[in-house]
Amino acid sequence: MFSAHGYLALFPFTHAFAASCLEPLEEPPHHEFFGGRSVERLRQISPNDFDERxxxxxxxxxExxxxxxDLVGSTCQQFHERFPSAKMRAEYSGGRREMFVSLGSKAWFEKDRPQRALQDLPGSLAATNAPYVWHVKDGGHEAPPEVRAAVxxxxxxxxxxxxxxxxxxxxxxxxxxFHRRNGAVMAHADTYCIPAVSLQITGQKHWRLMPHPKVHFSRDAPEPHDGGIYGADWLPFWEATVQQGEAIVFFPNIFHETHVPEDNPECTVATTFQIQLPIPARYLRAYLPTFAMSHLYYEGHCRDLWDPYATLRPPKAAKATTKEAAIEKEHASLVASIDDAFLSAQRHVASAGRLWAAPWPRWFYSEDYFYDWRPESSLVEEMQAELLKARIQDSMAYLDCCPADGFVSSFELFSALRQWHVVHKRLQAAERLRLQGKQHKVHKLELDFATKYAGFAKAEL
Incomplete structure (x- = not known):
């Protein structure tokens, strides 16, 4: 019924590291999906190459x-002189109360401040200096309006x-x-739903990163915040040193730890920021079962952001089910309307007003999508066109997996849709049991789903 020859659309996505269509609860091994442990280093990256990566x-x-x-090469001393009225957070100060220090003081970049963590640290981090982070984005006492505007x-x-x-x-x-020499940030996974970039302004920093480990309901997910993953789960998959003027790009649910070696200026500076477009669609598709049980679902609103890639409907419009007939009916409805939803929009992407009449992407131009700010009125039309074009291309990348050949077939659409339904139905069932105090039944639930949808016997879980 779901012919692999029933192509819906054509887009230039042919990356070698593509997830194949697996059973709904299966995930590809990290080395197979990511293609090895090396962190690629690039220069003069083109727009198309950047988006595909x-x-x-x-x-x-x-590089x-x-x-x-202009900011590259700026020292801690220069930040101190330029923004003396701002405050920043002193990380790992001990206890649970946040401690803030003024950029106008000198002690933060002239004197060591050892880590005082709430838990035991690996030997390599136990004697390191604690960092300072200045959340200019948050404003408030960290960056009053005039300071934030100047930055x-x-x-x-x-x-x-x-x-x-x-x-x-x-x-x-x-x-x-800001880090003094021999400074470190403990391994953690941020709550961002979008890609992040860390640009090294002064000095160098060594990074260790790993994808989120596979999670089962029968055991607790790793603690995503500072140092919570140390122990059995912490097994770095990538290592790389980022030099001054270089930037590392990383993604949601990637645990990362950083260390500032002794061979550095006395105090180093880096800036971290996010981008909205595009999104890591292939990565989300390949590891949706793990994402759904991670902190990005239970702490954030990532689910609402990501659901439409599989369902092609606005957030919360699709109701999860494991009834094959219901999934097939939904799939048939999508296939019948797919030309209007994608091909016509792609042909007329310059006509922002017409495109935004489509219902499914409208939610992505809302307060929920843009967090705490709204675009200026002069940018609305330009942003609408960018958003819709990216949503179309991201959705195509999410669906195109069996193999990733630039086409989205009827079968590939069905595979993604079925995965979404099974993953979310399992999540809903487990949450219901937990709310009812029936934790002892959660393990059986997972065994039943694994047997039916992960392609292996109960004894293997």
Missing amino acids: IRLGKPFII DAGENL QEAWQPPYFVRGAVNLREANESAEFW
């Missing part, structure tokens, strides 16, 4: 990210940040990390 979701380094940026005026995005949506997001989400 973002859609894949494998971390990479852009010439800092070219022609945003001085802050410049790297050349690969293109388009009105990404330029605004990058500017609004910027934060700065």
Whole structure:
């Protein structure tokens, strides 16, 4: 019924590291999906290459990210002199109360401040210096309006940040990390639903990263916040050193730890920011079962952002089911309307007003999507066109997996839709049992789903 020859659309996505269509609860091994442990280093990255790498979701380094940026090379002393009225958070100060220090003081960049963590640290981090983070994006006492405006005026995005949506997001989400020599940030996975970039302004920093480990309901998911994953789950998959002027791009649910070696200036600076478009569609598709049980679902609103890639409907419009007949009926309805939903929109992508009449992407131009800010009225039309074009291309990348050949077939659409239904039905059933205090039944539930949808026997779980 679901012929692999029933092609729906054609887009240029042919990356070698593509997920094959597996059973709904199966996930590809990390080495197979990501294609190895090396972090690729690139220069003069083109818009198409950048977008394709973002859609894949494998971390990479852009060596010439800092070219022609005035802030690159700025020291902690210069930040101290330029923004003395701002405050930043002193990380790992001990206890649960946040401690803030003024950029106008000198102790933060002239004296060591050892880690005081709430849990035991690996030997390599136990004697390191604690970092400072300045959340300019949050405003408030960390960056009063005049300070925030001054920082945003001085802050410049790297050349690969293109388009009105990404330029605004990058500017609004910027934060700065200050480390003395032998400083470190414990392994953690941020709550971001979108790609992140860390640009090294001064000095160098060593990174260790790993994808989120596979999660079962029968055991707790790893703690995503600072240091919570240390122990049995922490097994870095990638390592790389980011030099001054270079940027590393990484993705949601990628645990990462950083260390500032002794061979560095006395105090180093980096800035981290996010981009909205595109999204790591292939990565989300390949590891949806794990994503659904991670903190990005139970702490954030990522589910609402990501559901439409599989369902092609606005968030919360699709109801999860494991009834094959219901999934087949939904699939048939989508196939019948797919030309209007994608092909016509792709042909007329320059006509923002007409495109935005389509119902399914409208939610992505809302407060929920843009977090705490709204675009200026002069940018609305430009951003609408960028958003819809990206939503179309991201959706095609998400669906195109069996294999990733530039076509989305009827079978591929059905495979993604069925995966979404099974993953979310399992999640809903487990949450219901937990609310009812029937934790002892959760393990049986998972065994039943694994037997039916993961292609192996109960004894293997």
